[in-house]
Amino acid sequence: MNRTYIKLSAMMFFQFGIYGLWLPIAGKFLTADPITQGGLGFSEGQMGMIVGFAASIGALCSPLIVQFADRRFPAQRVLGLLMMIGGLLKIAIYPQSTFIAWLLLSVSFTLMFMPAAAICNALAMRNLDNPDRQFPGVRMWTAIGWVLCGWTFSFLVLKTNVEPSWLPPFFKGDDVPMIAAEMKKSVMWSGIIAFFYGLWAFFFLPKAPPFESKSKRPAIADAFALLKVPSIAILLAVTLIISPMNHLYFMQCAKFLGEAGLSDAYLLPAMALGQIFEILMYLVLGRLLPKLGFKVILSIGITAYAFRFFLFGTIGIPMWIIIIGLGIHGVCYAFFTSTCFIYINKIAAKDVANSAQSIFNFIWYGIGPLLAVLLNLLLAKNFASGKRFVLAEFQPFWYSLGTISLIGLILFLLYFREQKETNL
Numbered sequence: 001m002n003r004t005y006i007k008l009s010a011m012m013f014f015q016f017g018i019y020g021l022w023l024p025i026a027g028k029f030l031t032a033d034p035i036t037q038g039g040l041g042f043s044e045g046q047m048g049m050i051v052g053f054a055a056s057i058g059a060l061c062s063p064l065i066v067q068f069a070d071r072r073f074p075a076q077r078v079l080g081l082l083m084m085i086g087g088l089l090k091i092a093i094y095p096q097s098t099f100i101a102w103l104l105l106s107v108s109f110t111l112m113f114m115p116a117a118a119i120c121n122a123l124a125m126r127n128l129d130n131p132d133r134q135f136p137g138v139r140m141w142t143a144i145g146w147v148l149c150g151w152t153f154s155f156l157v158l159k160t161n162v163e164p165s166w167l168p169p170f171f172k173g174d175d176v177p178m179i180a181a182e183m184k185k186s187v188m189w190s191g192i193i194a195f196f197y198g199l200w201a202f203f204f205l206p207k208a209p210p211f212e213s214k215s216k217r218p219a220i221a222d223a224f225a226l227l228k229v230p231s232i233a234i235l236l237a238v239t240l241i242i243s244p245m246n247h248l249y250f251m252q253c254a255k256f257l258g259e260a261g262l263s264d265a266y267l268l269p270a271m272a273l274g275q276i277f278e279i280l281m282y283l284v285l286g287r288l289l290p291k292l293g294f295k296v297i298l299s300i301g302i303t304a305y306a307f308r309f310f311l312f313g314t315i316g317i318p319m320w321i322i323i324i325g326l327g328i329h330g331v332c333y334a335f336f337t338s339t340c341f342i343y344i345n346k347i348a349a350k351d352v353a354n355s356a357q358s359i360f361n362f363i364w365y366g367i368g369p370l371l372a373v374l375l376n377l378l379l380a381k382n383f384a385s386g387k388r389f390v391l392a393e394f395q396p397f398w399y400s401l402g403t404i405s406l407i408g409l410i411l412f413l414l415y416f417r418e419q420k421e422t423n424l
Contacts, residue, residue, distance in 0.1 A: 005134070007205055008124045012139060016146050030042045030051070033180075038184070046103075056365065056369045058107065059362055065358075066119060070353065070354045076205035076207060079205065080199065080205070082116040083112065084199060086112030087195030087196070093191070122356070123208050126350075127206040133286045135286070137283070147275045151272075157176070158183065169269060230417065231417055232347055236363055245405050249308075252394075259389070277331070281330040281333075285297070289342070294343050300335045302409040311328075313399040344357060
């Protein structure tokens, strides 16, 4: 394992670890009662705006920023600057108490984070000798960072009387008093880590100077021209179908598990199995992708989405089978989402590699969550008798997601044809 590989793995660890540090518990401290728990007391709708809408805006605007890393400035410098600014914004969010301040600063942070995440993928694959084989091993550290940063914060800040446990995160203990106030500190720490990570990235990540280009158009225009490539057009169309399914899973899974009988204390550990299996899937993806090819691997990923939803919709199955279904998330994300990153990098011209990654993020993190919100409202209107789904009403909900995922799979199998590199 050479020094470049280690640096790229560290980049992925910190880039997504700072998000995993605060996002899984954001819903709690944003909505918790200020007096009894030390939270901010925002409504569910306001929490959704801060967590979901802000991320969507960042992803939608990402291509406009990322293009500067293709043809004007070294990508590692742009990445470092974005994360240093993002870190300062995150630190500035922490002492705020009003919804408007949290929303505006959260949007500002995602305007830094989402372009940086796209640059990470392109920068990593540019500095790997064999991206198809090596990138999954580097990308694996995003899941490790997400899990370990969140678990470490919980262990050090949120628990007392800690003792070992056989369930993830492999420890248990008593919640600290005013726990939501302590949870909010995750925002400050993510900002501090983001700033120093950005400083390190600016000076020490492998060099990725801008490419010279004969094109007179902006890099983002050339990146969108990839839609002329049939395989890219089909892949992004299917992504537009699968992305809302992915976000709906995270919106409703914890509620579903509670309705199915899982104790609140085990919700986060159970859902963490998805990230643990994702790490395992990355270990095999690098070996399988060169042997099986992109179409087979991507098909497995889409099939995993459909299978998981139909499994969840089978009311009355034992809890241990549902828990296994949570682990399927690792197959979904590694075999579809991360493989999309690799394929787009393979097809895109070198001088638009960063922008091409941001086009995928534009759909996956930008349009997808917005469609998920609309679809969730539609499904709730048709299947939920009250303000939220009860267990029996989750069956048509999950079956609907499974059916939509199958439609995406059929379209992909019929029309996707793997291509070699293109000059577009």
